[in-house]
């Protein structure tokens with residue numbers, strides 16, 4: 171019988187690569203061959219800061235392949251304006267690779283059974299397959315929440331009902347009525363940020379909506395979420411796709427599989443890191459009282475204004491709570507070598523704070539000293555907080571973060587949403603509400619959601635079963651193709 175072989179192809183940005191690498195690990199644990207395609211820059215970082223050699227050695231069926239990118243590491247584009255540059259340049263370099271892998275196979279690695287492509291590449295793999303007359307399932311992986319994906323999918327309808335577009339002088343508290351599954355839940359400000367015009371009145375809204383429309387041609391969709399978290403939205407998405415596999419939270423799914431495996435002790439937990447991890451914060455956390463520390467991190471690519479950073483800093487210090495803050499060297503917009511702690515917050519920071527450039531976040535969130543997470547509401551951070559049962563304060567920056575933070579506060583009720591506000595008094599009040607005054611309320615709902623997350627990836631759980639269905643689907647298509 172032919173062995174299954176899957177190509178996994180993420181957008182070469184840290185959060186996308188790391189979550190799709192978790193899917194790759196889950197697949198090789200099922201004894202599938204996986205080719206993981208990324209760019210030289212990302213591969214270089216995974217080699218330097220992660221443990222990619224160890225990963226390759228431990229999983230002989232996991233093969234890493236790279237394509238070139240036209241960026242120096244320091245010039246690598248993140249999100250914002252340059253997201254579409256990154257997508258275009260990666261598309262250009264990926265096409266010849268896709269053609270070769272679709273048309274050829276070596277005796278050591280079986281013929282490709284399917285492609286799992288980051289949804290942000292739209293119809294890229296399908297177009298290459300059709301150009302070379304190759305019939306193969308193309309599966310799209312969505313790295314964002316189901317609620318964000320569904321908002322993109324609903325955009326055409328919202329335009330028809332004249333609920334969109336959002337204009338420059340819009341009342342951002344206007345309620346959006348017509349998204350099935352989330353009627354009257356969202357205000358304009360809760361829609362994904364790409365729905366908003368920028369200061370010049372431009373928006374990349376059409377491009378994102380277009381990519382979601384192109385997903386409709388996919389043979390299947392994989393979502394990093396679980397039924398108890400996003401069930402009503404997932405039901406809506408299922409009306410539009412032949413197959414929707416909800417296999418998340420992926421990091422929890424992977425950790426659970428490794429722990430349950432008979433060979434558990436032989437399967438190490440990999441770092442998969444793209445930045446230099448500073449573990450000194452774990453020792454600092456060990457010395458803090460239970461539930462006393464606010465963890466602050468804005469993900470891998472958020473750039474904040476110096477004024478906003480200062481407001482958050484004052485708010486944290488004034489709240490008198492302990493805090494652990496991830497301050498990436500590139501976090502501040504237009505930073506001019508000003509690494510000093512502002513004088514007014516210096517004493518409070520030294521007394522109760524700890525700052526690192528990059529933390530082992532999954533582990534930090536599971537640490538008993540952590541009582542809350544001030545986050546930008548990136549989807550991986552949100553899921554990691556949900557799994558750890560840690561309540562959140564959300565300060566969304568862009569993309570899916572605006573809608574994720576609305577769900578955190580209004581649907582799952584596991585935190586507070588600071589959206590579009592950055593004021594030291596608000597930060598102070600929210601931190602104290604979350605950590606002190608309403609602690610029990612938030613902790614109870616966060617712990618209840620964490621239990622559901624763990625249940626979903628355990629045998630019989632919804633994500634566990636969906637993943638098994640997915641494996642069955644891949645294996646059956648690889649038989650048909652040979």
Ligand SMILES: O=c1ccn([C@@H]2O[C@H](COP(=O)(O)OP(=O)(O)O[C@H]3O[C@H](CO)[C@@H](O)[C@H](O)[C@H]3O)[C@@H](O)[C@H]2O)c(=O)[nH]1
Nearest residue numbers: 185313314469470471496528529531548549550551569570
């Ligand atoms: O010190 C740190 C800080 C972060 N992380 C990890 O970095 C990842 C960050 O991912 P995410 O929370 O999704 O944020 P971004 O890096 O900003 O992710 C981008 O990609 C996501 C997936 O598409 C989107 O949800 C976000 O909005 C988008 O900004 C998480 O796994 C964190 O555990 C660390 O390991 N250490």
